[in-house]
Amino acid sequence: MTVTAPERPSLKHRLAERGVDRTLLLLVPGVLFVVLLFAYPVLYGLQLSFQPAEGGSPFANYSTFFSDPYLADTIWTTLRLAIPAALINVLASIPIAYRLRGRFRGKRFLTTILVVPITLGTVLTAEGLKQYLSPVGWFNRILMALGMDEPMRLVPSWTAVLFSLIITGFPFAFLLTLSYLSGIDPTLEQAAATLGADWRRRFRYITLPLLAPGLAITFCLTFVLAFSVFPSAYLVGLPQGETRVMSIAAYEAAFRDGDYPMGSTIAVIMAVVMLVVIALVLAWRSRLYRGATGGKG
Amino acid sequence: MNTAFAELHIDHVSRAFGEHIALRELDLTIKGGEFVALLGPSGCGKSTALNCLAGLLPLTGGQILMDGKRVDTLPPEKRGFGMVFQNYALFPHMSVRRNVAFGLSMRKVARTERERRVDEALRLVQLTDHAAKFPAQLSGGQQQRVAIARAIVLEPRLVLMDEPLSNLDAALRLEMRSEIRRLHQTLGLTTVYVTHDQEEALALADRLVVLRDGLVQQIGSPEEVYAHPANRYVAGFMGYRNLLPVAMSTSDTVTGEGFTLSGVNRDGLTEGAAVAAFRPTDVTVADTEGENTVRAAVEIVEYHGREQAVEARLPGGEALHVRTESRLAPGDEVLFHVPRERVLVFAP
Numbered sequence: 207m208t209v210t211a212p213e214r215p216s217l218k219h220r221l222a223e224r225g226v227d228r229t230l231l232l233l234v235p236g237v238l239f240v241v242l243l244f245a246y247p248v249l250y251g252l253q254l255s256f257q258p259a260e261g262g263s264p265f266a267n268y269s270t271f272f273s274d275p276y277l278a279d280t281i282w283t284t285l286r287l288a289i290p291a292a293l294i295n296v297l298a299s300i301p302i303a304y305r306l307r308g309r310f311r312g313k314r315f316l317t318t319i320l321v322v323p324i325t326l327g328t329v330l331t332a333e334g335l336k337q338y339l340s341p342v343g344w345f346n347r348i349l350m351a352l353g354m355d356e357p358m359r360l361v362p363s364w365t366a367v368l369f370s371l372i373i374t375g376f377p378f379a380f381l382l383t384l385s386y387l388s389g390i391d392p393t394l395e396q397a398a399a400t401l402g403a404d405w406r407r408r409f410r411y412i413t414l415p416l417l418a419p420g421l422a423i424t425f426c427l428t429f430v431l432a433f434s435v436f437p438s439a440y441l442v443g444l445p446q447g448e449t450r451v452m453s454i455a456a457y458e459a460a461f462r463d464g465d466y467p468m469g470s471t472i473a474v475i476m477a478v479v480m481l482v483v484i485a486l487v488l489a490w491r492s493r494l495y496r497g498a499t500g501g502k503g
Numbered sequence: 504m505n506t507a508f509a510e511l512h513i514d515h516v517s518r519a520f521g522e523h524i525a526l527r528e529l530d531l532t533i534k535g536g537e538f539v540a541l542l543g544p545s546g547c548g549k550s551t552a553l554n555c556l557a558g559l560l561p562l563t564g565g566q567i568l569m570d571g572k573r574v575d576t577l578p579p580e581k582r583g584f585g586m587v588f589q590n591y592a593l594f595p596h597m598s599v600r601r602n603v604a605f606g607l608s609m610r611k612v613a614r615t616e617r618e619r620r621v622d623e624a625l626r627l628v629q630l631t632d633h634a635a636k637f638p639a640q641l642s643g644g645q646q647q648r649v650a651i652a653r654a655i656v657l658e659p660r661l662v663l664m665d666e667p668l669s670n671l672d673a674a675l676r677l678e679m680r681s682e683i684r685r686l687h688q689t690l691g692l693t694t695v696y697v698t699h700d701q702e703e704a705l706a707l708a709d710r711l712v713v714l715r716d717g718l719v720q721q722i723g724s725p726e727e728v729y730a731h732p733a734n735r736y737v738a739g740f741m742g743y744r745n746l747l748p749v750a751m752s753t754s755d756t757v758t759g760e761g762f763t764l765s766g767v768n769r770d771g772l773t774e775g776a777a778v779a780a781f782r783p784t785d786v787t788v789a790d791t792e793g794e795n796t797v798r799a800a801v802e803i804v805e806y807h808g809r810e811q812a813v814e815a816r817l818p819g820g821e822a823l824h825v826r827t828e829s830r831l832a833p834g835d836e837v838l839f840h841v842p843r844e845r846v847l848v849f850a851p
Contacts, residue, residue, distance in 0.1 A: 396559050397592035399579040400663075401606035401653065411605075415596050495596035497639055 255470040267471035277455055277472070281479055284433055284451040287364070289483075291371035292429035295379035296421055298372075303384040304413070308392070317384075324377045332370050332438035336361050339442070362441075364448040370438035375428040382427065386420030387413075390499045416499045422491035426484045433480050452476045507535050507691070508570050508660050516575075517564035518551050525551040527717040528565065533661075533695065538687050540696045540708035542740070548717035549697045553663050556695060557586050569660075580609075585654030586663040589670065591646045593638040599625070599649050600634040606657045624656035627686065644675045651683070655690060662687075664696045668703065680706060701740055705729060713737050734770070735778045735849035743780040744824040747817070748851065751777050757848055760819025762797040766846030780847045783812070783824040788831070789840035799823045801835040815839070 221227065256264040263269075271277045302320075306313065323331065339345050339360040346357035360366055390413060398408045436453040443449030452472055460469025511533040518526040526548040533539050541549040554560040556567065558579035567575040574582055585606075594602050603624055607617040625631045628648035638646055647667060654662055667683070668676045684707050687694050698704050704711050705725040713720040713728060713736075721733035732738035739746055749757035749764070751774050756765045764779050789796045799815035802822075813825040815837065823839065831837060 391590070391592065393588050393590060393592040394594060396557075396579070397586065397588055397653075398594075398605070398609075399559070400557055400582075400584060400586040401657070402580045402583075402609035403605075404578070404580050407609060412594060497637070498595055 251470040251473060254467050255474045257467050259465050259467050267468050268475070270468070271471055271475060280450055280452045280455045280472075281475070283449065284435075284453075284476075285479070285483075287367060287371065287435060287439070287449065287451060288429055288432035291368055291375055291432040292379075292425050294368075294372055295375045295428045295432075296383070296425045298376060299379040299383040299424070300417075300421070303380055303387050304409075307384060307387045317381075320380055321377045323373050326374075328370070328374050328435075328437045329441070331373050332441040335366060335370050335373070335438070336442050339366060362444050362449075364443065366442035367435065367438050367449045370442055371432045371435055374438075375431050378431065379424050379428045382424040383417070383420065386417055386424070389420075390416050394499075415495060419491050419494050419496045422487050422494075426487055429483060429487075430480055433483075434476070452479075508693070509535050510570055511535075511661065511693070512568040513552075513556070513565075514568060515565035516552070516555055516562050516567060518548075518555055518560060519563045525717050526555065529712075529714075529719060530565075531712060531719075531722065533693065535693050536691055538684075538694045538696065538707060538709045539712060540698060540704035540710070541712045541714060542698060542701060542704040543714035543720075544699055544740075546716075547714040549699075549714050550665055551717075552714070553586075553665050553695060553697045556661070557584055557663050558582050583657070583659055584661045584663055585657055585659035587647075587650045587654050587665065587667045589666045591638075591650040591670075593646055593649055593653075595638050597637070598634065599630060599636050599638070599641070602638065602649055603652045603656050606653065610657070620656055624652040627655070627690075628652045628682070643671050644679060647671060647679060648682070651686065655686060655692065658690070660693065662692050662694045664694065666698055667696075668698075669700075676703075683707065701742070713740060732780075732847070735780055735851070738780040738847060738849060742782050743847065744783050745779075745781050745786070747779045747821055747823075749777050749779045749848075751775060751848075755843075755848075759817070759821070761817060764795050764797070764841065764846050765843040766848045767844060768848045770848070770850040772848065772850055776851045778849045778851050780849060781841050781845050783826040785845040786823070786825040786827065786839050786841050788827060788829040789838045792838060793840070795843055795846070796838050796840045797823065798836065798838050801831045801833050801837055804831055804833055 215223075218227075255267055258264075258266040258270075260266070306316065326334075337343050341357035341359070345360070346354075350357065394412050394416070395408045398412045403411065434453055435451055436457065439445060439449040439451045439454055445454050453476070456469045456472035456476065459465045459472055513529055513531040513533070515528045515530050516526065517524065517528055529548075529552055531539070541552055543549050551560060555562055555575070558575075558577060558581075562575050565575075566573055594605065597605065600621060604617055604621045607620060612620070621634075622631070625634055628651055630645060630648055630652065633641060633645060638649065641649065647670075650667070664683070668679055671679060680703060683694075683696075686692065687707075696704070696707060705728075708725060710722065711725055711728045712722050713733075715736050721728055721737045723731075723733075728737065729741055732741050732743065735743075735746060747759050749759040751772050752758050752763070754773055755768050756763060757777055757779050758764075759779070766779055766781075770777075797817060799817050801813055801815045803814040805812040807826070810826050810828055811831060813827060813831050815823045815825060817823050825839060
């Protein structure tokens with residue numbers, strides 16, 4: 207008997223082993239979409255931000271932004287809105303999702319009610335809030351009917367913008383938190399109970415540590431939503447003062463002053479600030495337990 | 504910390520889920536140090552009973568008394584019962600050591616005492632070398648042992664086990680079974696063990712509680728339940744695989760389609776329909792026609808080493824299950840014999 211060297215498999219076979227086959231074609235539409243409608247505009251905006259309208263150094267727009275307090279301060283203005291909004295959304299979603307996990311009658315209805323604001327869109331919410339909180343709106347009319355002398359001045363204000371961010375951002379936070387919570391095996395808490403932990407300690411030592419990585423992601427998503435706030439900051443806020451957020455500055459630069467490069471610069475800075483916050487949150491998350499949350503470990 | 508008890512009285516405990524009654528008036532007294540198995544198929548109410556005992560499910564009727572004091576009004580964390588869950592329910596974000604120490608930390612046991620007891624518990628379940636690992640890094644059997652260590656480290660007055668072996672493979676299951684019995688004996692535990700596996704229950708328990716549709720069918724020692732099943736249902740569960748529909752002809756003979764059997768009348772029937780129950784192992788191949796012989800056609804033969812598991816067809820169409828050392832082949836027309844003292848006649 208002679209021993210022959212094993213025949214080398216065909217190229218097609220070897221490629222398929224590495225995941226290269228005709229099903230890759232299924233990715234083409236997606237890749238095209240991303241390149242044409244996402245990658246290209248982003249890169250275009252990025253290079254535009256380095257071409258100041260008045261010429262000069264490529265970094266001229268960036269130095270203008272950071273040397274002009276009227277522009278640079280928008281970073282803090284935006285963070286001051288987006289961070290509280292995201293925190294409130296995440297923190298408020300925890301007890302509600304905690305109570306609503308599991309199965310019970312009417313859960314779908316309740317979940318639907320909580321999620322409706324997503325479908326309304328930010329403009330409608332802001333408009334509604336503006337009417338509702340205005341001096342002749344229902345809110346003040348009820349207060350007056352209850353014996354208040356003067357209507358409260360609620361819009362426009364920072365609080366009203368925060369409110370609208372909560373209305374639109376909370377459903378996202380709630381849905382995410384609910385799904386993370388549902389992924390935690392309920393017998394873990396039961397086990398903790400039989401080991402002597404009351405509900406506070408069950409939450410503190412079992413549920414919260416397992417939920418925390420999910421909360422970090424939830425925070426990031428609602429933070430991004432809130433950070434790019436525009437309609438409500440304009441409609442129910444003080445777009446020249448306390449709620450002059452970055453998107454307003456970018457809009458004004460690009461569309462009021464016609465300075466596209468400056469608008470792009472502000473947009474790029476926005477993206478960087480968001481990425482920094484997200485990177486910090488994810489760095490914290492990476493220190494947490496992130497494995498399975500089922501009972502079998 | 505938990506003092507042993509003399510008697511745990513489960514006093515007519517019921518649990519309903521809406522219209523569905525999962526457990527009906529379970530009345531059982533467990534003595535300290537006893538190993539009691541709740542046995543039945545899924546949906547029989549055995550896990551419901553265990554969860555009621557643990558305090559994870561409120562009762563809808565009855566009460567639970569420990570040495571005369573009510574415990575069913577206490578939340579689970581105040582009962583001081585240890586529980587081993589079917590899926591182990593190990594805390595995935597904690598090391599084995601922290602899992603085992605969890606109950607002690609909740610009870611504010613001092614650090615040195617805690618370490619000592621955790622070490623002791625880990626040694627008992629032979630996991631000392633794995634203390635720093637996380638549950639996901641352990642095999643099923645090791646996870647199971649962590650779950651047991653976590654429950655017994657508290658020296659609970661009562662240990663509840665919910666099908667703890669059902670997720671393990673056959674060899675490991677046997678090993679862990681002896682392990683559980685050994686721990687029960689050496690630590691002087693009182694154990695309530697839920698299972699659907701009658702072999703497991705017979706091997707482990709001092710006393711068996713057979714449940715069906717939330718109702719107790721029989722309570723007794725393994726020997727009583729095995730040799731003297733209370734009704735046809737318990738018989739079926741205890742390995743009486745042949746449950747043939749028959750009609751009473753005299754007080755100790757019954758007739759089926761194409762055969763007549765003499766047996767032990769367990770339910771005092773005199774006429775009408777009945778069930779003749781006997782184990783496959785009690786059936787032998789007969790040479791000549793006589794008392795308690797039945798003719799059947801062999802259909803399926805399974806090889807089980809020394810024995811064969813044979814499924815034969817009786818003249819009336821019912822299956823006859825036989826375990827025999829005789830070599831049979833499909834298609835054979837065979838005369839089988841069952842000793843009359845091995846045939847139990849029950850109400851249908």
